[in-house]
Amino acid sequence: MRQVTRRLILAPLILWATSTLSFLLLSLAPGGLESSLLHGLGLQPTPETIASLRSQFGLDRPLLERYGEWLVSALRLEFGRSYITGEPIGADFARLMPATVELAAAALALSLAVSIPVGMVAGMRVGGSLDLASRLLAIGVTALPGFWLGYLLMYGFSVWLDLLPLSGRGSWAHLVLPAVTLAAGQTALFARLLRNSVVGELRQPYVRFARARGLRRRHLFGRHVLRNAGLPLWSALGVAVGGLLSGAVVVETVFAWPGMGRYFLSAILTRDLPVVQAYVCCVAAIVVATNLIADIVHAALDPRIVTQAAP
Amino acid sequence: MSSLHSLLRAVARIPTRCLSIPVFAFCLCLAVQTAAVGHELRMAWNADVGPSNPHMYQPSQMFAQDLIYEGLVNYGPGGRIEPHLAESWALSEDGRELTFVLRRDVVFSDGTPFDAKAVLLNVEHVLANRERHAWMEFIRQMDKVDAVDSHTVRFSLKQPYSGSLQELSLIRPLRFLSPSGFRETGITRDGIKAPIGTGRWIMSEYRKDEYAVFLRNDRYWGTKPTLSRVVVRVMPDVETRLLALERGDIDLLFGDGLVGLEAFVRLRQNRSVETFVSGPLFTRIVQLNTSRPLLADIKVRQAILSAVDKDSIVKSLLLDLEPRADGLFSPGVPFTDVGLPPVPYDPGKTRALLEEAGWRLTPGQGIRTRSGERLALTLAFAAPNTVAKGLAEVLQAYLRAVGIELRLHGEDPAATMRRQRAGDFDLMYGDSWGPPYEPAAFINTMRSPTQPSAIAQTGLPMKADIDRVIASAMAATSEERQREMYRILLTTFHEQAIHLPISHAVNLAVLRRDFTGFGFAEQQYVIPLERIRRR
Numbered sequence: 084m085r086q087v088t089r090r091l092i093l094a095p096l097i098l099w100a101t102s103t104l105s106f107l108l109l110s111l112a113p114g115g116l117e118s119s120l121l122h123g124l125g126l127q128p129t130p131e132t133i134a135s136l137r138s139q140f141g142l143d144r145p146l147l148e149r150y151g152e153w154l155v156s157a158l159r160l161e162f163g164r165s166y167i168t169g170e171p172i173g174a175d176f177a178r179l180m181p182a183t184v185e186l187a188a189a190a191l192a193l194s195l196a197v198s199i200p201v202g203m204v205a206g207m208r209v210g211g212s213l214d215l216a217s218r219l220l221a222i223g224v225t226a227l228p229g230f231w232l233g234y235l236l237m238y239g240f241s242v243w244l245d246l247l248p249l250s251g252r253g254s255w256a257h258l259v260l261p262a263v264t265l266a267a268g269q270t271a272l273f274a275r276l277l278r279n280s281v282v283g284e285l286r287q288p289y290v291r292f293a294r295a296r297g298l299r300r301r302h303l304f305g306r307h308v309l310r311n312a313g314l315p316l317w318s319a320l321g322v323a324v325g326g327l328l329s330g331a332v333v334v335e336t337v338f339a340w341p342g343m344g345r346y347f348l349s350a351i352l353t354r355d356l357p358v359v360q361a362y363v364c365c366v367a368a369i370v371v372a373t374n375l376i377a378d379i380v381h382a383a384l385d386p387r388i389v390t391q392a393a394p
Numbered sequence: 395m396s397s398l399h400s401l402l403r404a405v406a407r408i409p410t411r412c413l414s415i416p417v418f419a420f421c422l423c424l425a426v427q428t429a430a431v432g433h434e435l436r437m438a439w440n441a442d443v444g445p446s447n448p449h450m451y452q453p454s455q456m457f458a459q460d461l462i463y464e465g466l467v468n469y470g471p472g473g474r475i476e477p478h479l480a481e482s483w484a485l486s487e488d489g490r491e492l493t494f495v496l497r498r499d500v501v502f503s504d505g506t507p508f509d510a511k512a513v514l515l516n517v518e519h520v521l522a523n524r525e526r527h528a529w530m531e532f533i534r535q536m537d538k539v540d541a542v543d544s545h546t547v548r549f550s551l552k553q554p555y556s557g558s559l560q561e562l563s564l565i566r567p568l569r570f571l572s573p574s575g576f577r578e579t580g581i582t583r584d585g586i587k588a589p590i591g592t593g594r595w596i597m598s599e600y601r602k603d604e605y606a607v608f609l610r611n612d613r614y615w616g617t618k619p620t621l622s623r624v625v626v627r628v629m630p631d632v633e634t635r636l637l638a639l640e641r642g643d644i645d646l647l648f649g650d651g652l653v654g655l656e657a658f659v660r661l662r663q664n665r666s667v668e669t670f671v672s673g674p675l676f677t678r679i680v681q682l683n684t685s686r687p688l689l690a691d692i693k694v695r696q697a698i699l700s701a702v703d704k705d706s707i708v709k710s711l712l713l714d715l716e717p718r719a720d721g722l723f724s725p726g727v728p729f730t731d732v733g734l735p736p737v738p739y740d741p742g743k744t745r746a747l748l749e750e751a752g753w754r755l756t757p758g759q760g761i762r763t764r765s766g767e768r769l770a771l772t773l774a775f776a777a778p779n780t781v782a783k784g785l786a787e788v789l790q791a792y793l794r795a796v797g798i799e800l801r802l803h804g805e806d807p808a809a810t811m812r813r814q815r816a817g818d819f820d821l822m823y824g825d826s827w828g829p830p831y832e833p834a835a836f837i838n839t840m841r842s843p844t845q846p847s848a849i850a851q852t853g854l855p856m857k858a859d860i861d862r863v864i865a866s867a868m869a870a871t872s873e874e875r876q877r878e879m880y881r882i883l884l885t886t887f888h889e890q891a892i893h894l895p896i897s898h899a900v901n902l903a904v905l906r907r908d909f910t911g912f913g914f915a916e917q918q919y920v921i922p923l924e925r926i927r928r929r
Contacts, residue, residue, distance in 0.1 A: 118808040118815070125452035127529035128815055128844040135525035167453050168445070169585065179603070234633055242641045249643055250634050251604065251627065339629045341603040349441070349630070352778070353452070354808050 087379055094371045101367040102157060102360070106150055109356045116142050119354035123167045140166065153360070162361035167353050172361045175346065182252055183342035186335070187327040189258050190265035194323070197266075198273035203309065205274065206281025217278065221271035229330055233264040233337040250339040261338040265330050269323050276319055280312040287311075314385050321377030325370040433622035435909065435926060437646040438629040438638060443606045446589035446597060448569040449520050449582040456565045456919035457648070458626070461608055463569035463591035466494050466513075466562050469830040469916050473728040475559040479508065479570070479592065489554025489871035496545040500615045502572035503596045510541035516570045517549075523583040531838050531868060532561040532568075554869045556876050557834025564830060565919060594619050594924050603628055619924035620911075632657070639667065639904060646912075647904045648921050655713050655781075658902050667904050672914035674717055674724035674898030676828030678781070680773070680789065681846060682892050684853030686820050688771060693751035695891035696737075698821075700747070701796045702789060703739040708897050711784050715902070719895035722887060727832045729873075729880040734888045744796045755797050762797035770799040774813050775823035777804035782823045785896060789821075814846035822846050825899065828918050833880055838868055854890055 110116065120136045121128050137143045141152075156163045162172035205214040224232070240260060241249040248257045284290065285308065293303050331344035339345075343362065350358035444454035448463040466480040477483075480494035500508040517539045520527060527533040535551040535558075542548050551558070562568055572590035576582065589597050594614050599607035608624040627644060629635045632654050638644045639661075647653050653661070662669050682695050689695055704718045720736035753762035753769045762769040773789060775782040783804055790800040800821070803813070813819050824846060827836045839845040841861050851857050860883065867879035887893055905912045911925045 112806075112808070115808070115812055118811040122808045122811055123452065126526065127839070128811065129528040129842055130844060131525040131528035133844070230631075234637075237634070237637050242637055245641075249638050249641055250629060337631050337634055339604075339627070339631070339634060341601075341628075345603065345630065354806070 086382065090375050090378060094375060097371055098364065098368055102154070102364045103150075105360045105363040106153060109360055110146060110149075112354075112356070116140070116356065119356060120166055123353040123355055153357075157361070157364060162364070163357045165350075165355050165358050167350075167355045172358055175358075176343065176361070176365065179341065179343045179346050182340060183328075183331055183335070183344060186258065186261055186265060186331060186340060186342060187324070189262035190269065190327055191323070193262055193266040194269040194273055198270045198277060202274040202277025203281055203304070205278040206285070206312065207304075209282055214278065217274050221275050224267045224271040227267075229264055229268065229333045230337050232267055233260070233334060236260045236264060237338075252340055261334050261340050264338070265327060265334045268330065269326060272323075273316060273319060276315055277312060280315050281308060284308045284312045310384070314381060317377050317381045317384065321370075321374035324373040325366070328366050328369065433620070433928065434625065435621050435623070435646060435923065436625045436627065436644045437648065438635045438644045438652065439626050440628075440630050440632075440635075440652060442603045442628050443600070443626055445585065447582055447586050448571050448589075448591065449516070449523070449567040451566065454566070457921050458597070458606065459569065460565045460593070460920050461595040461624075461923070462589050462593045462597060463571065464593050465564070465569050466496075467559055469560065469563040471916060472726055473829060475563060483559075485871070489869070490551045492549045492551070492558055493542065494547050494549075496547065497615060498545055500592050501613050502574075502590050502592050503611045503613055504572050504574055504590045505613065506572045506574055508570065508592050509544050510547045511544070512570060512573055513547045514539060514541055515573055515576070517568070519576070519582040520567050522581040526583065527567055529835075529839070529842075530561050531555050531835065532558045554871050555834075556868055556870050557838070560830040560834055565917065595624065617924065620927040621923060624923055636661075639906070640664075642906065645906045645909055646926075648901075650899065650902045653902050653904060655715055658715065658904070659713050661904050665907075667906050668912070670903040670905070670912055670914065671715060672901035672903075673726070675901060675918050676832075676899050677719045677722060677724060677826040678716075678785070678896040678899055679719075679722065679824055679826060680894040680896065681822045681824060681850045682894065683817065683820055683822065683850045684890070684892060685817060685849065686853070688769065689820055690853045691751050692891060693747045694753070694769075697744040697747040697751070697796070698793065698798070699737045699891050699894050700740045701744040701798070702792045702894060702896075704896055705739070707785065707788055711781070711788060712897055716897040716900050719898045722826060722884060722893055722895060723832050724828075724898040727829065729877045730833050730884060732881045732884050734884060737891075741796055748797065753797070760794065760797065761799045768799060769797060770801060771820040772801045772803050773821040773823065774803040774805070774810055774819040776807040776810045778807065779823075785823060814849070815844050817846075817849040817852070819846070822850070828899075829916050834868065837864055837880070837883060840864055850892060854892070856886065860886060
């Protein structure tokens, strides 16, 4: 409980530090804010235009004042307005978030659906054909850049076989290729993690004892081994959410998926700094929250953690 | 007998007729359906089309603005200014008053008449945001605009400006939004209510970051497009666009940034598509900053210009798609064909010039020195520009071969822009602006203290004279005077060796063979969709 309370207190501090750091770093970015605006808005750098931009976007005000204003806006989840479109960033997030959540959730579900049985079987039959295949696949998928896998899938399933749509968002069929691309790396990671965990659990004395007692194999795996072997997966899930969000930047761009990742990449390219700051804060908040939830669940499932953490 | 025979034949025809009616109806339906589908063109764009505000810049995409809105005049072949929404115009003798007579048969796509009142409303909103358009000399010089009658408007200028008509033909910001498209409060800088113009196309559907649908404007005053519908899908990734074209998800890719040079060359072998290369548009230039100590010496500048084999660059880097550039502007830009001799690739001459300037190679050293100082220069360019990056690396190799070290500063575009404004560069890669900005608008920036072209000239002893000649060219009211002023300017730039033109960039397009009739317009971002038709 104390551990959870400590994490709950730390979470806002982490968010504040991340947001402040992103604000400062981007304010001091090479080129300066005026150049970013000129570039992003496609304007010619005349003295009149520069002066008008400084006044319109408040760049003539002290950094601390702008920081305070931004912080208040972030606390209200508004995050100010985009330099480029002039739209409220909070509203853009609300519009784009469902697409990213849909993609990330599909990818996560797919990852778990594939990695849990593969990891279990590979762990139970070490050195077997599935273990070997999953190992090779994990190496291959981890080494393959996400965008490249995306192109291969697009060419194979969309252009060549004409089974699935190439890009965009619409029906469930549009979701398949981007979700598979986004899920690939996580699936490999989860499967190997679970496989190693299962191997470790099977060497535990309680398993030998259970077998000696004549416990049925299905019961032993379902009730004991899987539950214990699945614990590292909970911790990995917390980290995986961050991975999914960063992976979404590339996958959404390749598949023309109208989500937050693409919005973020476009903001980077046009130097739309308020959007970049807001996205960094948003991702930080999601990662902190998911890690916190993962830790709480982990602690609930494995009381040893709470016991070990206690003084 | 014959009547019985006729009767029998008529009876025999009944099943045929009975069958033929549904068959005919089916064929008719199919034809109607095919026509409906056949009149739709799908194209990809790398960014969202934006709010399509006619008076603003990014994120509104120029091609979409051009589909919806029109200008008073049009930039035609050879730089000729043609009537468009204005059927005629007259310039006063002192060059300070430009009077346009508007067409009477034009209505906005919502049915609102296009008249002097609409023109005035639009110009007022543009002038209310004058600072944002300060790069346009026409707007800087505009004193007032008034309506002479319901279909005549008069622009009064503080000083005559020779590029006025060219700037009025630009895609933005002097195009016209229907009075019903304005918000009740504020100015168009802060947004518009709806994108309603007089153009050939109406934006009927828009889903931000996904697609935009344009329907043919059946109220259009001129030749209407054959296509009835154009769907623009947002595809930020170049490979995705190419796969979509191959799969038949899209029919048209337009613009060199949308295709990529290598992919374009590959697509030339693809039988399902037709490829198009435009005439020369803007020029890829490396500017030499005369205000920097090493480049203040004309011999070093001339040496650099002779050290680069542009033909090889065009062949290997630009895949022979762009013509070599020997001058600042593409052939055909008005008043700029002044017969200047090209600078040939001559590394021997380069070495001799550097020796004359005191830069010598010592045995065992690859870089020339003078009094212990190395002949090391910097080249700044925006890193995301792949052509600039490739070009920078090739230039580095050419200059290295004659003993000049070239350090590459490939940076974020905003950082490059700041370097430009601060004059913190020896060499800077950039593009000229292409038609209709050339020559007037582009040359005029050479007077602006924040433009790299102006900063690069500040080390020239005759810079004050150059600025005076630019001022004369801008204020000239006769073609002869303009021609003479541009001749003086271009000759000076050439003699002073301040520009290294590499190639004249072109526009690229790929169209599926289901369609035909494609042709390029004079301006880079004008897509003449009205010419395209289904085969």
